[in-house]
Amino acid sequence: MSETPSETPRETLKQAFLDTTPWAQAERWMIAGDASNRKYDRLRMGDDTAILMDAPPEKGEDVAPFVAVADYLTGLGLSAPKILARDMARGFLLLEDLGDDLFARVAVADPALETPMYRAAIDALIALHRADPMPGLAAYDAGVMTPLAALAYDWYLAESLGARPDARAEFCTAMGPLLAGHAATDVTILRDYHAENLLWLPHRDDAARVGLLDFQDAMLGDPAYDLVSLLMDARRDVPPALADEMIGYYTQAYGLDRAAFETRYHVVGAQRNLRILGVFARLSRRDGKKHYVDLIPRVWDHLMVNLAHPALAPVAALIKRDLPAPDAQILDRLRR
Numbered sequence: 001m002s003e004t005p006s007e008t009p010r011e012t013l014k015q016a017f018l019d020t021t022p023w024a025q026a027e028r029w030m031i032a033g034d035a036s037n038r039k040y041d042r043l044r045m046g047d048d049t050a051i052l053m054d055a056p057p058e059k060g061e062d063v064a065p066f067v068a069v070a071d072y073l074t075g076l077g078l079s080a081p082k083i084l085a086r087d088m089a090r091g092f093l094l095l096e097d098l099g100d101d102l103f104a105r106v107a108v109a110d111p112a113l114e115t116p117m118y119r120a121a122i123d124a125l126i127a128l129h130r131a132d133p134m135p136g137l138a139a140y141d142a143g144v145m146t147p148l149a150a151l152a153y154d155w156y157l158a159e160s161l162g163a164r165p166d167a168r169a170e171f172c173t174a175m176g177p178l179l180a181g182h183a184a185t186d187v188t189i190l191r192d193y194h195a196e197n198l199l200w201l202p203h204r205d206d207a208a209r210v211g212l213l214d215f216q217d218a219m220l221g222d223p224a225y226d227l228v229s230l231l232m233d234a235r236r237d238v239p240p241a242l243a244d245e246m247i248g249y250y251t252q253a254y255g256l257d258r259a260a261f262e263t264r265y266h267v268v269g270a271q272r273n274l275r276i277l278g279v280f281a282r283l284s285r286r287d288g289k290k291h292y293v294d295l296i297p298r299v300w301d302h303l304m305v306n307l308a309h310p311a312l313a314p315v316a317a318l319i320k321r322d323l324p325a326p327d328a329q330i331l332d333r334l335r336r
Helices: 009-018 062-074 102-111 111-130 142-149 149-157 165-180 224-231 240-254 259-284 289-309 310-322 328-335
Strands: 029-033 038-045 046-055 081-087 092-098 187-190 198-200 210-212 218-221
Touching: 009 046, 009 092, 029 328, 038 092, 062 081, 062 142, 102 111, 102 198, 111 187, 111 210, 111 224, 111 240, 142 149, 142 165, 142 259, 149 165, 149 259, 149 310, 165 259, 198 310, 224 240, 224 259, 240 259, 259 328, 289 310, 289 328
Parallel strands: none
Antiparallel strands: 029 038, 038 046, 046 092, 081 092, 187 218, 198 210
């Protein structure tokens, strides 16, 4: 059932934008917000629907990267939402509605589809990685990745046991060269490629069966990075056998040495999981989004798997020494 939006200045701007489109009289209701300040409404006119993205510039949002990456992805034949109308200055986009069938929901409703969906998600990554990288992207290299990994020290450690600048510096000194030696910057990576950002579109073909969301932070990075996002999902448990099968599927498609690829997978995986620990702690402590704390134990478990790989020996002991395991007391501190 449609909800009537409250009359706020932002709502007035939103309606003014819609008045410039064929959707001015559409029913409209909010369907989602995310970890940023973006919000999404679904619009309905008869049997047709569309999605309205509201990304307020005054809160630091910028729709330009989303538009640029969406155009690049659709140009490759991948299923990013098509942009139907735009007001870049005020932060409004009218988007193709790709539906509600998120991988995370479909896998619960029909477990038999889990493997076909994940195989299609790997097909989409293969198509993305075989294409020329998107022009103009910044490199997700060791210089960027190291301080982002250190968010685990800046927020997860600091907000649970207290800040330790000396330990953070020692970690960065060890982590930087490790990333420099193992993390490439030769493909477009979407950086948030997981089951709550992927939609199942079975009526489309091949890699286009995967609807793509939340890709505006794309950079040039390592091919293993988005596989980590997908298979070491912070929000749901991916069966280990399925993850193993998907890594094999990707490496076989490229003719890669699997052992060498898995080394990169665990190095960039450790970086990603450390970053997520810090981001989730920050979302709770700074932004009041306490529910992210509930996801931290799963991320910790992923990190421990990464650190067990021999390539992580230069940092594993430091991380285990410095960062507390997320027991009930630690999680409670992060929620308060």
